[in-house]
Amino acid sequence: MNCLEERILKDGVVKEGNVLKVDSFLNHQMDIKLFDEMGAEFARRFEGKNINKILTIEASGIGIASVAALHFGGCPVVFAKKAKSINLDGEMYTAEVESFTHKNINHVIVSKKFLSSDDHVLIIDDFLANGCALQGLIQIAAQAGASVEGIGIAIEKGFQQGGRIIRNLGYQLESLAIVDGMDAEKGTIELRQQ
Amino acid sequence: MNCLEERILKDGVVKEGNVLKVDSFLNHQMDIKLFDEMGAEFARRFEGKNINKILTIEASGIGIASVAALHFGGCPVVFAKKAKSINLDGEMYTAEVESFTHKNINHVIVSKKFLSSDDHVLIIDDFLANGCALQGLIQIAAQAGASVEGIGIAIEKGFQQGGRIIRNLGYQLESLAIVDGMDAEKGTIELRQQ
Numbered sequence: 124m125n126c127l128e129e130r131i132l133k134d135g136v137v138k139e140g141n142v143l144k145v146d147s148f149l150n151h152q153m154d155i156k157l158f159d160e161m162g163a164e165f166a167r168r169f170e171g172k173n174i175n176k177i178l179t180i181e182a183s184g185i186g187i188a189s190v191a192a193l194h195f196g197g198c199p200v201v202f203a204k205k206a207k208s209i210n211l212d213g214e215m216y217t218a219e220v221e222s223f224t225h226k227n228i229n230h231v232i233v234s235k236k237f238l239s240s241d242d243h244v245l246i247i248d249d250f251l252a253n254g255c256a257l258q259g260l261i262q263i264a265a266q267a268g269a270s271v272e273g274i275g276i277a278i279e280k281g282f283q284q285g286g287r288i289i290r291n292l293g294y295q296l297e298s299l300a301i302v303d304g305m306d307a308e309k310g311t312i313e314l315r316q317q
Numbered sequence: 318m319n320c321l322e323e324r325i326l327k328d329g330v331v332k333e334g335n336v337l338k339v340d341s342f343l344n345h346q347m348d349i350k351l352f353d354e355m356g357a358e359f360a361r362r363f364e365g366k367n368i369n370k371i372l373t374i375e376a377s378g379i380g381i382a383s384v385a386a387l388h389f390g391g392c393p394v395v396f397a398k399k400a401k402s403i404n405l406d407g408e409m410y411t412a413e414v415e416s417f418t419h420k421n422i423n424h425v426i427v428s429k430k431f432l433s434s435d436d437h438v439l440i441i442d443d444f445l446a447n448g449c450a451l452q453g454l455i456q457i458a459a460q461a462g463a464s465v466e467g468i469g470i471a472i473e474k475g476f477q478q479g480g481r482i483i484r485n486l487g488y489q490l491e492s493l494a495i496v497d498g499m500d501a502e503k504g505t506i507e508l509r510q511q
Binding site: 146147148151152153154155156158159181182185186188189190192193197198199200201202204233234236237 | 340341342345346347348349350352353375376379380382383384386387391392393394395396398427428430431
């Protein structure tokens, strides 16, 4: 069991509606020592891949991606921004992303200056559930002509379809923890053996 | 001249309206090696301070704060969230913050679980102009009874009032680069000698 899995079992809180609260160490308060270990684990799982840039999405992906980048030679991190309205001046790659948590649609944008066909990208994010955010990032990488060398996720909700879809598309998707079930009443979390 | 100052002169772009674009290395694409050097410089400037937590604000502060935390013993980072509406259930510290860039008012929130009177906080952010975001973070630290041991900023606009106000209040405010003037037509940036 890796450090993130142990931490989820220790400090993750299950709420009604299949919500897993990990805000004490992952996406509000951030345990930087844990992030450093997670970065090392990502580097191990994507060893040998030719990665020159990390792509993530604001806000919760940024901390994990930034610390992980130190394990990939200090490569630059580009974070996609969520925009209510888009300035369609041709300077941005854009994708539509539906939010599971907030039940709305965001546009996600990345400046064309920072992603091109020269880039070999590792996509990193904190959560994978239905996969909408991730599909937006993949779409943006495709618009840029960048190759997606891999996808690193902190926590995947294995009982939702996002991970299966992404793996079926042929991507190397590595989730440090996969939650296969939760019970809000009992407060239990079932992790997939990896 | 430190690494950030050199980089601003090399890659910063001046736009009309006193806008300094540093999105190629600071707040859209992030140069993680530069962040690592900036973190080391913050650690040097706040040496001897008893810091157990870093407080920042989404989204652009998160990367800088996360990498800097590795130079402060891997201490946890809490990022304040921008919220359109607040759920006043008493579980959040809240402050109002006016955005210079977007000309609107956001509420900034931090869960009460992650900041208390036991905390000795270093506040980190990417930009300081009129100081509204920073005042919001200071207000949140005060609500928690946490002590603000120092404030680390990447780029201060020295020709706006934020820095002077914060220093007059007695805080140790360290800005790695202070821009005293910009000329959009000539594309020149004047940095304060430190």
